[in-house]
Amino acid sequence: MSTPGTLITSRPLDEYCHLFGLTRSALSAVPGPVLDCPGGASGLAAEARALGVRVVATDPAYAAALPGRTASACHTASAASAASAASACHTAPDASAGPAGLPALAVLARQGRDAMAASMAATPHLYPSPRHRPYDKYLRSWDRARRLFVADSAAHPERYVAAALPRLPFADGSFALTLSSYLLFAYPELFPPAEQLAALTELVRVTAPGGEALIYPLHDGSGRRCPHLDELRAALGRRQVSSEIRRMPRPGDARTRQVLVLGAADHRRRRLSSTEWA
Numbered sequence: 705m706s707t708p709g710t711l712i713t714s715r716p717l718d719e720y721c722h723l724f725g726l727t728r729s730a731l732s733a734v735p736g737p738v739l740d741c742p743g744g745a746s747g748l749a750a751e752a753r754a755l756g757v758r759v760v761a762t763d764p765a766y767a768a769a770l771p772g773r774t775a776s777a778c779h780t781a782s783a784a785s786a787a788s789a790a791s792a793c794h795t796a797p798d799a800s801a802g803p804a805g806l807p808a809l810a811v812l813a814r815q816g817r818d819a820m821a822a823s824m825a826a827t828p829h830l831y832p833s834p835r836h837r838p839y840d841k842y843l844r845s846w847d848r849a850r851r852l853f854v855a856d857s858a859a860h861p862e863r864y865v866a867a868a869l870p871r872l873p874f875a876d877g878s879f880a881l882t883l884s885s886y887l888l889f890a891y892p893e894l895f896p897p898a899e900q901l902a903a904l905t906e907l908v909r910v911t912a913p914g915g916e917a918l919i920y921p922l923h924d925g926s927g928r929r930c931p932h933l934d935e936l937r938a939a940l941g942r943r944q945v946s947s948e949i950r951r952m953p954r955p956g957d958a959r960t961r962q963v964l965v966l967g968a969a970d971h972r973r974r975r976l977s978s979t980e981w982a
């Protein structure tokens with residue numbers, strides 16, 4: 705159901721805003737749909753709906769909601785057929801989508817929350833931000849988001865698409881804003897450099913020209929910054945993808961929070977070449 709080694713987490717919209725340097729009003733002003741990849745059991749799609757923002761969440765763990773349709777069945781589409789594949793994933797007429805499948809994911813998300821609680825207790829130096837204090841209050845925000853996720857995925861299963869990076873079943877430029885938190889650099893053992901490059905390129909591919917793909921964090925679970933970030937950015941540059949590191953103050957902390965910001969350019973000039981990483 706989930707990729708071994710990754711936690712299923714349930715961050716709320718306000719935490720997403722905090723991580724990416726967004727505000728609710730900035731999110732409301734985004735001129736098109738937003739992609740949450742990976743969505744996990746986050747509350748973003750549900751809460752953004754109340755702001756009038758359409759968020760599509762995608763995660764391989766959603767395959768559990770579509771028995772017989774694995775994530776790979778949803779994301780093996782060629783670029784040309786990506787839109788229709790996405791539509792097929794969205795509209796799979798399976799009565800268990802949402803009501804039966806995604807609540808099971810909430811059980812895993814509860815385990816993810818408990819793992820986070822244990823990690824915060826055991827390694828408090830990795831959680832210096834005031835937003836984490838007190839830990840109980842912080843984790844209650846995850847509980848609320850998880851409940852919103854369960855209700856929203858039952859009511860709007862078409863907004864939760866089973867797919868796995870580095871291949872997404874969406875047409876080029878489908879999203880005005882793409883958010884990717886706690887995956888590509890958080891789990892370097894799952895995403896070696898070539899996979900990171902392919903996944904970053906894919907996130908940009910599905911982002912509209914003029915839009916942004918935002919990636920956070922740039923460090924792993926031990927706080928170690930990605931050692932080859934400059935090389936990745938250079939490789940992205942060769943694919944006509946612009947990149948910058950956006951630095952934001954961390955209240956109560958001398959360090960800055962860093963978000964990788966990728967700009968979508970002309971999609972026709974940026975086809976994947978798996979041999980490009982070197």
Ligand SMILES: C[S@@+](CC[C@H](N)C(=O)[O-])C[C@H]1O[C@@H](n2cnc3c(N)ncnc32)[C@H](O)[C@@H]1O
Nearest residue numbers: 707710711712713715742744765868869885886
């Ligand atoms: C730590 S959670 C992050 C969820 C959410 N973005 C957040 O910040 O709370 C990591 C998620 O990545 C998903 N995942 C694992 N492998 C993936 C892949 N290849 N492509 C997309 N998502 C993946 C897992 O199923 C899990 O839900």
